[in-house]
Amino acid sequence: MIQKQQELTAVILTLNEANHITECIQSLSWADRVVVFDSYSRDDTAVLAEAAGAELLYSKFENYAQQRNAALDSLQTDWVFFVDADERGTPELGTEIRRVMAERLERGWYVPRHNYIFGKLTKGAGWFPDYQLRLFKHGHVRYERPVHEVAVVDGEIGNLQQPLIHYNYRDVGHFRAKQRAYTSYDASILYNEGIKPKPHNYILQPLRQFHWRLITLAGYKDGLHGLRLSLYMAYYEWVKYRKLNWFWRKNR
Template sequence: MSVELAAVILTYNEAENVTACIDSLRWTDRIVVFDSLSQDETVARAHAAGAEVIQHAFEDYARQREAALQAVDAEWILFVDADERSSEEQAAEIRTLIRSGEHNGYWIPRHNYIFGKLTRHTGWYPDYQLRLLRRSKAHYDMERQVHELVNLEGEPGYLKTPFIHYNYTSFAQFRAKQRRYVQYDARMLQQQGIQPKPHKFITQPARQFIWRFVTLEGYRDGWHGLRLSLLMAWYEFQKYVHLRRLERDRP
């Protein structure tokens, strides 16, 4: 049966987060955990918290979200990651906006907690995500497997109330995710015909650091902002290292 608003939580091995995420979304009409065949207690805990569970094998993020759009019958879909939390303030704003019918989708800002610290600068705020979608007016671009792109009819609107995002709770988690992004981004550069010229191993990390620390005011996050800016510069360097490896392995 179709409802006005369904929350969809994409999960894979999110047993530690899924219950709290579900609890923050009880104001919606329906909560669906769209699970990528988790190996931990995610599914059991989702059922225990009263959510519906749909399991679907993971190919990439764009296809997973598109599959959820097709599977969950609701006028509006609110996509939420398991490490994100909604709020009563956000609930009131979303209900008002979707009933106005002004837009077919909305960007939602996020307050990112990185290594336990609220990160207000350095590129992690407002960190808008296009997550509230009128189901019949939105589809995902299958060419964008990471950092998904929504094809939306009409111009989207913007929420004021953010998600709370418990992002990167440890350095090990940060490093693992950045390594995956590095590999994907390097492949994208290769497809665009960009060459790993020697000077780019210096200029691109330097630009990343200046962009994070100066342009995006990472200095206002203090030592935390400095560390994040240096880390992102390092992974920019690693991106070109991986690109060079791809070029060497090209048939």
């Protein structure tokens, strides 16, 4: 008896992603379905998505965990593969996903990413393998935590070998904007945990971050690019503690 092939649905969460959405959808042509789960974009995301052959669904955005759970609840499929609009699949990744769907018992899979930062493939300083938990047996995963959402999988989890392509920070301005948001969120977590900044944190934490990025995570392998990123991340570690201090002063 021939076993029916399981259905794979690629899901792209979007908000104003007109610059990326067409190429992203095209890169996932090996999926059985591509669903764009849109947060009522104000640009041409929806029009371009439908033109590229994707199904289009809408949901008001509250937070990332809610949005991913809403996407899961809206689907009837065997497997779900979450992809961001600035990511690209490859045929090799598609082949590997089909193989593990057919042959393995794990219900969740991490996929590594090749991050392009300022247009350069970055393999050091913490940006590779950059595993992301994205492939799931439908019905066996829920998301928790509003930002930097966490997937909780009912079952074993494995690691894929073939990477997603991620066009990460396009330029320094984009990088700074993202890091400002991340440092505010991270500082708020520390504040809610009752952690107060100490004078030495403003010096030692950035130094540790720089050493960790450049040496431990092999940022040096990317040359001046890796050095630059390590310095940036050290600086934003300092910014995080400045913001933590601001939280305490504001709510004193």
